[in-house]
Amino acid sequence: MTESTMTASSSTHLTPTHLTPLDAQDPLRERLRAAAQTVRDTTPLAQAVTNFVTINFVANAQLAAGGTAAMSFLPDDVIDTAKICNASYINVGTLQPYYKEAFPEIAKAFAGMKHPWVLDPVAAGIGGTRTSILMAFKDYPPTVIRGNASEIITLARMWGCTAQAEGTRPQGVESVDDVDTAHDAAQHLARFIGGAVAVSGAIDLVTDGDATYRLTGGSLYMTKITGAGCSLGGVTATYLAVTDPLTAAVAASAHYNVAGSAAEGAAHGPGSFQTEFVDALWNATPEAIAKADIAREN
Amino acid sequence: MTESTMTASSSTHLTPTHLTPLDAQDPLRERLRAAAQTVRDTTPLAQAVTNFVTINFVANAQLAAGGTAAMSFLPDDVIDTAKICNASYINVGTLQPYYKEAFPEIAKAFAGMKHPWVLDPVAAGIGGTRTSILMAFKDYPPTVIRGNASEIITLARMWGCTAQAEGTRPQGVESVDDVDTAHDAAQHLARFIGGAVAVSGAIDLVTDGDATYRLTGGSLYMTKITGAGCSLGGVTATYLAVTDPLTAAVAASAHYNVAGSAAEGAAHGPGSFQTEFVDALWNATPEAIAKADIAREN
Amino acid sequence: MTESTMTASSSTHLTPTHLTPLDAQDPLRERLRAAAQTVRDTTPLAQAVTNFVTINFVANAQLAAGGTAAMSFLPDDVIDTAKICNASYINVGTLQPYYKEAFPEIAKAFAGMKHPWVLDPVAAGIGGTRTSILMAFKDYPPTVIRGNASEIITLARMWGCTAQAEGTRPQGVESVDDVDTAHDAAQHLARFIGGAVAVSGAIDLVTDGDATYRLTGGSLYMTKITGAGCSLGGVTATYLAVTDPLTAAVAASAHYNVAGSAAEGAAHGPGSFQTEFVDALWNATPEAIAKADIAREN
Numbered sequence: 001m002t003e004s005t006m007t008a009s010s011s012t013h014l015t016p017t018h019l020t021p022l023d024a025q026d027p028l029r030e031r032l033r034a035a036a037q038t039v040r041d042t043t044p045l046a047q048a049v050t051n052f053v054t055i056n057f058v059a060n061a062q063l064a065a066g067g068t069a070a071m072s073f074l075p076d077d078v079i080d081t082a083k084i085c086n087a088s089y090i091n092v093g094t095l096q097p098y099y100k101e102a103f104p105e106i107a108k109a110f111a112g113m114k115h116p117w118v119l120d121p122v123a124a125g126i127g128g129t130r131t132s133i134l135m136a137f138k139d140y141p142p143t144v145i146r147g148n149a150s151e152i153i154t155l156a157r158m159w160g161c162t163a164q165a166e167g168t169r170p171q172g173v174e175s176v177d178d179v180d181t182a183h184d185a186a187q188h189l190a191r192f193i194g195g196a197v198a199v200s201g202a203i204d205l206v207t208d209g210d211a212t213y214r215l216t217g218g219s220l221y222m223t224k225i226t227g228a229g230c231s232l233g234g235v236t237a238t239y240l241a242v243t244d245p246l247t248a249a250v251a252a253s254a255h256y257n258v259a260g261s262a263a264e265g266a267a268h269g270p271g272s273f274q275t276e277f278v279d280a281l282w283n284a285t286p287e288a289i290a291k292a293d294i295a296r297e298n
Numbered sequence: 299m300t301e302s303t304m305t306a307s308s309s310t311h312l313t314p315t316h317l318t319p320l321d322a323q324d325p326l327r328e329r330l331r332a333a334a335q336t337v338r339d340t341t342p343l344a345q346a347v348t349n350f351v352t353i354n355f356v357a358n359a360q361l362a363a364g365g366t367a368a369m370s371f372l373p374d375d376v377i378d379t380a381k382i383c384n385a386s387y388i389n390v391g392t393l394q395p396y397y398k399e400a401f402p403e404i405a406k407a408f409a410g411m412k413h414p415w416v417l418d419p420v421a422a423g424i425g426g427t428r429t430s431i432l433m434a435f436k437d438y439p440p441t442v443i444r445g446n447a448s449e450i451i452t453l454a455r456m457w458g459c460t461a462q463a464e465g466t467r468p469q470g471v472e473s474v475d476d477v478d479t480a481h482d483a484a485q486h487l488a489r490f491i492g493g494a495v496a497v498s499g500a501i502d503l504v505t506d507g508d509a510t511y512r513l514t515g516g517s518l519y520m521t522k523i524t525g526a527g528c529s530l531g532g533v534t535a536t537y538l539a540v541t542d543p544l545t546a547a548v549a550a551s552a553h554y555n556v557a558g559s560a561a562e563g564a565a566h567g568p569g570s571f572q573t574e575f576v577d578a579l580w581n582a583t584p585e586a587i588a589k590a591d592i593a594r595e596n
Numbered sequence: 597m598t599e600s601t602m603t604a605s606s607s608t609h610l611t612p613t614h615l616t617p618l619d620a621q622d623p624l625r626e627r628l629r630a631a632a633q634t635v636r637d638t639t640p641l642a643q644a645v646t647n648f649v650t651i652n653f654v655a656n657a658q659l660a661a662g663g664t665a666a667m668s669f670l671p672d673d674v675i676d677t678a679k680i681c682n683a684s685y686i687n688v689g690t691l692q693p694y695y696k697e698a699f700p701e702i703a704k705a706f707a708g709m710k711h712p713w714v715l716d717p718v719a720a721g722i723g724g725t726r727t728s729i730l731m732a733f734k735d736y737p738p739t740v741i742r743g744n745a746s747e748i749i750t751l752a753r754m755w756g757c758t759a760q761a762e763g764t765r766p767q768g769v770e771s772v773d774d775v776d777t778a779h780d781a782a783q784h785l786a787r788f789i790g791g792a793v794a795v796s797g798a799i800d801l802v803t804d805g806d807a808t809y810r811l812t813g814g815s816l817y818m819t820k821i822t823g824a825g826c827s828l829g830g831v832t833a834t835y836l837a838v839t840d841p842l843t844a845a846v847a848a849s850a851h852y853n854v855a856g857s858a859a860e861g862a863a864h865g866p867g868s869f870q871t872e873f874v875d876a877l878w879n880a881t882p883e884a885i886a887k888a889d890i891a892r893e894n
Contacts, residue, residue: 350648353648353649354649354650354652354653354822354823357649357650357822358821358822358866358867358870361820361821361822361866362820362865362866362867367649367822368719369647369648369649369689369690370690370691370722370723371690371691371692372691372692372693372723372725374723374724374725375691375719375722375723375725375726378722378723379719379722379723394692396692396693572867573867573868573870573871574867574868575867576865576866576867576870577864577865577866577867577868578865579865580820580865580866580867581864581865
């Protein structure tokens with residue numbers, strides 16, 4: 001999702017040998033089109049509990065993708081809002097002291113309400129407070145997880161989904177690993193939560209632990225603006241409000257790749273790219289989203 | 299303010315039957331022009347205690363409207379800043395735990411200083427913490443209230459200004475009611491606070507409990523970016539720093555409608571709309587603001 | 597940095613009488629070019645602990661300048677992140693209650709790690725909490741300080757670096773003093789911390805207490821968007837991650853002035869200026885940055 005031109009992974013030991021481009025008639029494409037159309041038709045509210053850096057971009061991306069946004073932090077506020085929407089998004093960037101108790105309380109309430117939610121494990125592995133919160137989520141797991149390769153690898157290890165360390169230690173909010181390195185961790189995590197896991201990178205990988213898809217497109221500029229990943233998490237929640245976890249994660253990634261490619265041609269730098277990208281999210285049709293560049297692992 | 303093309307209300311029982319377009323020579327128009335000119339000439343500081351989603355947009359809108367901005371949260375910080383400015387803005391989105399004590403303390407201090415302020419009761423009715431804060435404000439009321447129809451109806455009910463429930467329950471930060479439904483609630487609230495109330499929607503309604511005005515213009519895109527309402531509240535505080543409550547609320551709405559209409563023509567989606575809108579706020583002349591589309595109820 | 601056309605100071609008693617334009621062959625110019633090239637080549641991470649108003653702009657400016665960003669608030673998070681980067685940025689806007697203990701704890705940890713950092717003393721002099729935090733920093737001082745003239749004067753006075761009150765009391769986040777008024781305070785502060793101090797204004801002044809430089813350029817629009825100063829502080833940290841304090845402060849100011857001048861020509865108001873400015877940060881070459889308008893005091 002974040003880089004359009006990278007084509008090969010240096011850690012080939014995990015690269016699947018067989019990838020088949022998704023046929024134009026594949027039922028997944030119709031599910032993507034229908035999900036995007038439903039978002040346009042119903043303007044679903046997807047709540048976000050997210051970091052302060054990119055909170056504005058998350059909201060504007062959800063609106064531009066066709067949904068609507070509400071941001072809250074206090075458990076009473078978040079739980080009341082969850083009652084009037086079909087999906088939420090939790091992003092563990094820019095932690096505050098009270099999150100250590102509040103975030104587990106929110107996840108527990110979501111579990112009690114069977115409320116679907118997307119987790120973005122930003123900077124997993126950095127700081128004891130974050131680790132404590134992420135460990136608590138193991139007991140009340142999300143429906144979809146979206147992160148970069150380093151975050152997915154770290155979370156899978158934290159939750160005991162992968163015994164063997166794969167990839168390197170976290171390096172802040174930027175991934176130091178590529179999507180292939182996180183391939184197995186993503187599948188293990190997806191099976192553990194019984195939902196879907198999306199790994200964002202030069203190539204996006206989305207899996208429900210059974211079927212695994214790879215998506216290409218987007219723009220190199222997406223690594224030169226802050227919040228491409230966070231806002232993708234928010235838009236994944238927008239889609240999760242209207243469809244199943246795997247379709248939601250693939251649809252959000254496809255929508256982002258289509259919009260990113262369109263925006264790049266009109267941009268003169270990261271400032272104009274961000275403006276063009278929001279416009280392109282808004283102007284992407286359900287048909288164009290359904291035609292995104294997707295391959296399936298055999 | 300938020301939608302340019304909606305023309306009729308479905309709940310006609312509260313629609314006033316007589317509306318007169320404001321004459322070009324009406325004294326209110328000269329007050330609007332003078333207020334806008336004074337903002338340009340004096341660059342007034344209007345402090346904001348506002349939510350994390352749109353805090354950047356609030357500040358940039360205040361600057362583009364001709365004022366200047368300072369954002370604070372702690373009572374000592376807010377009260378010190380109130381001493382060096384003529385108006386403040388409080389917006390109850392994205393609450394934090396300490397707001398429950400801090401916000402009433404701030405409102406009490408403003409009352410003691412006779413410091414004028416604008417309240418935006420974002421998401422009124424959602425969460426016990428928010429309700430507690432809004433109830434505390436009843437004892438130290440704001441000078442101007444700006445909200446969407448659902449928020450105004452909910453706040454009027456909370457404060458006992460309207461005995462009868464009107465409209466539906468809150469649905470997050472988006473209004474599920476239209477301006478007409480909030481007509482009586484707005485007038486009752488305005489009389490209670492002895493200031494002005496502005497209801498934003500397809501049509502904006504501004505009242506001091508005696509005179510009531512309706513403003514049209516703006517753009518449909520204003521519902522597709524986050525913060526059109528929050529930043530209008532901030533700009534209302536900018537105007538309140540230089541003029542009376544009713545003129546301030548009408549001037550801010552007029553400025554937004556003129557800028558929104560101008561921006562729409564140059565926009566290709568919500569991303570470019572936001573950029574064009576900030577430019578249009580900056581480029582709107584006091585004369586153009588004074589000529590905004592305004593009608594008065596008879 | 598913030599205004600391109602102001603040419604003379606009204607408080608001439610402190611104006612240095614001799615300024616020499618920096619020669620094209622001056623070694624500082626090569627240090628600026630090399631620093632900008634190193635940022636482009638190595639994409640250094642510079643952590644920020646900054647205010648909620650402009651946090652997004654700080655991150656995007658760091659990315660557009662060629663670096664990368666990570667924002668944290670909790671001491672465990674900040675200290676862990678400091679271990680994987682070469683410089684941090686602390687900005688004391690929008691204080692929260694726990695900052696009173698957390699910020700001194702962070703500064704002490706940075707001192708223990710000999711971790712270089714940039715301080716932006718936003719609104720110095722407003723509120724007891726802010727004063728308490730700034731006083732605590734005296735024991736664990738930053739490597740670079742960047743502020744407007746009023747903030748630099750106030751901080752120098754707080755820390756006892758200047759016995760005599762110079763300039764007026766703080767007026768919020770906007771400076772009410774000009775760069776010349778802060779000249780001596782900046783030099784005293786720079787000697788005290790053993791690093792560099794940058795005063796931003798119509799003319800930027802940068803000093804290490806020995807050599808003192810003045811930079812011109814930028815755009816009047818930089819006072820009409822929020823965060824020009826905050827983001828300059830963040831970009832100063834980006835440069836501090838790859839070079840010495842004086843070169844870092846001059847390079848960031850030069851980069852901003854070059855980009856601001858370029859952006860102004862393409863802007864139609866503060867909204868488009870911000871977009872053009874981020875693009876211009878990205879497109880400024882190390883050679884152009886090294887050729888910025890700089891004079892040295894004799």
